[in-house]
Amino acid sequence: MVRLMMFAPLGDAAVVVTLGRDIDDATMVRVRALVRSLERANESGIVDVVPAYTTVTVYYDAGAWGAGDRPVFVRVCDVIGRHVEKAEHAWPDVVPAKLEGEAVVREEGTPVEIPVCYGGEYGPDLEEVAAYCGLGGDEVVALHSGADYVVHAVGFAPGFAYLGGLPEKLRTPRKATPRTRVPAGSVGIGWMQTGIYPLETPGGWQLIGRTPLVLFDSGRATPALLSVGDRVKFRAIGAEEFAAWK
Amino acid sequence: MEMKIVRPGMLTTVQDLGRRGWRRAGVPASGAMDAVALRVANALVGNAEGAAALEFTLTAPEVEFSEDAWVAVGGAECAEMAAWQPRRVKAGERLRIGACVKGCRGYLAVAGGIAVEPVLGSRSTFLRGRLGGLEGRALKEGDVLAIGAGEGRRLTDEAMRGWRIDPRVLPAYSTEPTVRVVLGAQAADYGAALLEAWFTVSAQSDRMGFRLQGAKLERSGAEELLSSAVSPGTVQVPPDGQPVVLMADAQTIGGYPQAAHVITVDLPLVAQLRPGDRMRFSEVALGEAHRLAFAREKQLAILREGLAQKLNHG
Numbered sequence: 001m002v003r004l005m006m007f008a009p010l011g012d013a014a015v016v017v018t019l020g021r022d023i024d025d026a027t028m029v030r031v032r033a034l035v036r037s038l039e040r041a042n043e044s045g046i047v048d049v050v051p052a053y054t055t056v057t058v059y060y061d062a063g064a065w066g067a068g069d070r071p072v073f074v075r076v077c078d079v080i081g082r083h084v085e086k087a088e089h090a091w092p093d094v095v096p097a098k099l100e101g102e103a104v105v106r107e108e109g110t111p112v113e114i115p116v117c118y119g120g121e122y123g124p125d126l127e128e129v130a131a132y133c134g135l136g137g138d139e140v141v142a143l144h145s146g147a148d149y150v151v152h153a154v155g156f157a158p159g160f161a162y163l164g165g166l167p168e169k170l171r172t173p174r175k176a177t178p179r180t181r182v183p184a185g186s187v188g189i190g191w192m193q194t195g196i197y198p199l200e201t202p203g204g205w206q207l208i209g210r211t212p213l214v215l216f217d218s219g220r221a222t223p224a225l226l227s228v229g230d231r232v233k234f235r236a237i238g239a240e241e242f243a244a245w246k
Numbered sequence: 247m248e249m250k251i252v253r254p255g256m257l258t259t260v261q262d263l264g265r266r267g268w269r270r271a272g273v274p275a276s277g278a279m280d281a282v283a284l285r286v287a288n289a290l291v292g293n294a295e296g297a298a299a300l301e302f303t304l305t306a307p308e309v310e311f312s313e314d315a316w317v318a319v320g321g322a323e324c325a326e327m328a329a330w331q332p333r334r335v336k337a338g339e340r341l342r343i344g345a346c347v348k349g350c351r352g353y354l355a356v357a358g359g360i361a362v363e364p365v366l367g368s369r370s371t372f373l374r375g376r377l378g379g380l381e382g383r384a385l386k387e388g389d390v391l392a393i394g395a396g397e398g399r400r401l402t403d404e405a406m407r408g409w410r411i412d413p414r415v416l417p418a419y420s421t422e423p424t425v426r427v428v429l430g431a432q433a434a435d436y437g438a439a440l441l442e443a444w445f446t447v448s449a450q451s452d453r454m455g456f457r458l459q460g461a462k463l464e465r466s467g468a469e470e471l472l473s474s475a476v477s478p479g480t481v482q483v484p485p486d487g488q489p490v491v492l493m494a495d496a497q498t499i500g501g502y503p504q505a506a507h508v509i510t511v512d513l514p515l516v517a518q519l520r521p522g523d524r525m526r527f528s529e530v531a532l533g534e535a536h537r538l539a540f541a542r543e544k545q546l547a548i549l550r551e552g553l554a555q556k557l558n559h560g
Contacts, residue, residue, distance in 0.1 A: 011507025012428055012535035014477050023472070035270065048269045050475040052499045057475030059269070062510040062536055063543035072536040153473055155499030158272045158375045162473070198272075199375065216271070218365050218377045224271035 003030070005084055007077045013062040015076055017084070020054040023152060023164060027054050032229035033087035034080075043079055051228040052153035111148065111231040114196065114211050116187050117242040118144070122210035129172045129189060129206050140208065141236050143167045149194065149232040154224060159198035159216025161226040166194045178204030185210045187234070198224075209234075212245035247393040248312045249356060252340060254386050255307035259371035260360050260379035261353075263296040268366050269498045275478065276370040276378065279351050279453060279494050279517035282417055282542070283321030287355035289550050290318035290332045290411075292401055292557050297359030297394070298369035300385070302352050304520070306343030307385065309354070313337045315393065316357035316401045322349030322518060330411040332401060349419055349518040357401065361394040372495060373453065405556045415545040417514040421523045425512045426530045426538075427481065430504030435467040436483065440505050441527055445489065449521040453495040456516060458525070462487035465503060473501040479508035479516075481527070491516055509535040511542050 006018040019034065020027025031051045038049050038058065048059040058080050065072040118141045119126040130137045149165035156162075166189065174190050179202060182188070186197045188205030197203055198215035215225045226232065251258075261284065264277025278284035278301055285295040300307065306324050318332040325344030327333070329352075335341050346352055362369050362380055371379025380389060433440070445458035463483050476482065480492045482502040491508060492500075493516070506527060508516055519525060530538075 008431060009428065009532055010431075010475060010504075011477050011479050012509045012532060012539065013479075014475065016431075016474060039267075047266045048275070050269045050498055052474045053472040055472075055474045059477065062539040065536070065540075067537070067540050071533050073532055153499055154270060154272045155473065156272065156497050158268075158377075160272050201374070218273075218375075223268070223273070223366065227270065 003088065005081070007080070009073055010057055014057050014059045015073070015080060017056045017058065017080055018054055019056065019084075023053050025150075028150060028152075028229050030084075030088070031056055034084055035228070037083040037087040038080070041083065045076075046079070050155075052155065111233040112226060114187075114213060114232060114234050115237040115241065115245070116145065116209040116211050116234045117237050117239055118209035120239070122239075122242070123187070123208040125175070125188075125206040126208045129170065129208055132172045133169055135169065140170060143170055144189075144194070144208065145234040145236045147234075149234075151226050151228050151230045151232060152193075154226065154228055157197070157199055157201050157216075158218075159224040159226070161195055161215075161224075161230075161232070163194045163232055164192075166192055168192075170194075172206050174204040175206060178202055179207075182207065183210065185212065185215070187211060210242070212242050247315065247358065249315070249360070249391045249393055250310045250312075251307055251385050251387060251389040251391070252310055253308040254384070254389070255302040256305040257303040258307045258385045259301050259373065259383075260298050260362055260385075260391070261301040261370045262298040262368055264370050264494065265366050265368040265372075265378075269475070272498055273366060273375065273377075274372060274495050274498055276368065276372040276453075276494050278353060278370075280321045280353070280417075280514040282514045282546075283351070284353045284355070285546060286330065286411070286415065286549065287318045287320035287353045288359070289546075289553055290320070290330065291316045291355050291357040292553070293355060293357060293359050295546075295550070297355065298362065299353050299355040299360060302354065304350060305345050306352055306354065308343070309341050310339065311335055311337060311341075311356075311393070317341065318355050319343055320353045320355070321514075322346035322352040324352055330416070331409075332406055334401075334403060348421075350520045351517055356393050358394040361392040374495060401557060409556065412545075412549065415549045417511070417518075419515060419518050421519070423512075423515040423519070423525050424528050425515055425525050426509045426535070427506035427527045428509060428532050428535055429529060430481065430506045432465070432467065432471075432483075432503035433505055435465045435503060436463050436505050437466070439463050440481070440489070441529055444524050444526045447519045447521050447523050447525065451519075451521060453493055455493050455496055456491040456519065458489045458491065460488070463489060463505065467503075471501055471503060473499045476500040476504070477507065479510070479513055480504055481506040481508065493517065509538065511535070511538045
């Protein structure tokens with residue numbers, strides 16, 4: 001099997017490594033393995049790693065690589081390439097059964113369950129989504145909480161996870177005018193993706209519910225609840241259970 | 247020792263060289279917009295170059311110290327205190343720095359550094375995420391910041407008398423800079439337009455990004471892009487065709503086409519622009535960008551070495 005590995009510069013201080021053409025499980029496993037390998041090695045001169053969809057972007061310190069015989073870009077790519085190879089040889093071992101040292105220890109592949117109170121004041125756009133999709137509100141809830149999701153990227157705001165796996169029937173365009181304030185914990189739909197707002201921020205996604213979970217807390221050992229590659233399920237809860245969570 | 251904020255200035259925040267290792271959780275690097283100014287200001291007071299200092303915007307804060315302190319201002323030139331020149335402030339004396347007369351962002355470094363509690367490995371304030379610095383916010387009147395017990399106190403008036411910084415170590419600040427870029431993944435979609443036009447910095451420019459106004463950049467390609475990582479310096483082009491230069495607090499991933507990336511050594515030039523200033527881009531090869539970054543590091547090392555001699559033998 002030919003495995004894709006493409007390097008492209010992102011400015012003079014980062015390299016984008018593309019590991020697949022399509023957003024599929026195989027690519028996600030490679031992305032996750034490379035991220036973990038780089039983080040464990042803690043290579044000097046490499047300062048940060050950002051996975052997203054089919055890519056892993058590796059940030060380096062442009063001034064720290066010095067004047068060598070070969071171009072800095074080539075030297076950085078060599079280091080990354082070695083990690084890709086190592087990760088591919090080693091996996092599935094590189095994807096360990098447990099995420100060590102993380103606050104939320106869970107079996108690899110076991111979904112993170114997110115309780116969500118759908119509709120009402122927590123999901124002001126549920127009716128709009130239902131009308132757009134030609135479904136009843138309860139059908140939207142059943143479809144959304146029945147599907148399996150995977151975290152494709154984390155960004156926009158600390159801990160904001162872009163989830164793939166939204167049933168096609170629920171695809172709804174973003175709001176024409178974004179809200180200036182979306183409450184923390186809001187669960188939204190943005191065309192073919194769904195996600196949870198970790199902090200109160202502006203946002204344009206259709207809000208169908210809210211979770212009482214704290215998605216991001218800089219004081220925790222693992223500040224972001226979700227990372228790229230995690231599997232996610234939503235579970236519908238009532239207002240009482242939502243209130244009891246606090 | 248403590249530093250009290252008597253008047254906060256404008257958008258004054260605690261910044262160091264930023265967060266490392268948390269971008270995958272969606273936490274941007276943050277840190278000083280003009281990292282060279284921060285590093286030099288720190289060096290001038292004998293701090294480690296990544297010590298936390300105050301970043302202010304257009305107007306400096308007024309501060310008082312509980313003990314005698316050494317301070318230096320870098321970046322923007324201010325009305326009431328010379329830039330790049332360390333000075334001693336007496337206990338209880340009110341330090342006035344004034345408004346920025348050239349440039350947009352100044353850095354007030356204090357010997358010992360600002361000793362707020364690090365969050366995710368950095369003291370930098372990330373305003374939108376409300377974390378780091380002092381309670382994740384801009385400073386206000388009456389705030390009190392602890393100053394660390396640094397090594398900077400070996401400075402003396404005698405040692406520093408007549409000392410002047412070598413201007414070659416500083417970025418070539420200008421209100422009309424030519425900012426060097428390496429091309430981005432979608433550069434070809436915009437042809438030569440990005441490199442020919444002058445752009446004006448709009449008022450909607452902040453620590454997240456600078457919005458530029460000028461000729462509309464029309465994209466020839468229509469390929470849908472998956473969101474991927476961006477970086478401070480990334481020049482992305484939203485559908486309205488007006489480029490945005492991402493800066494220190496920018497989000498970690500983005501889905502807009504990437505026309506170019508400002509090279510590391512020229513980011514301070516962008517950081518010091520004010521709304522209304524003009525700039526244009528010129529292309530350099532990646533290898534040249536790295537050569538320039540390495541040369542900058544050498545200059546900074548020479549400066550640090552020279553100052554260390556002053557500190558130890560002054």
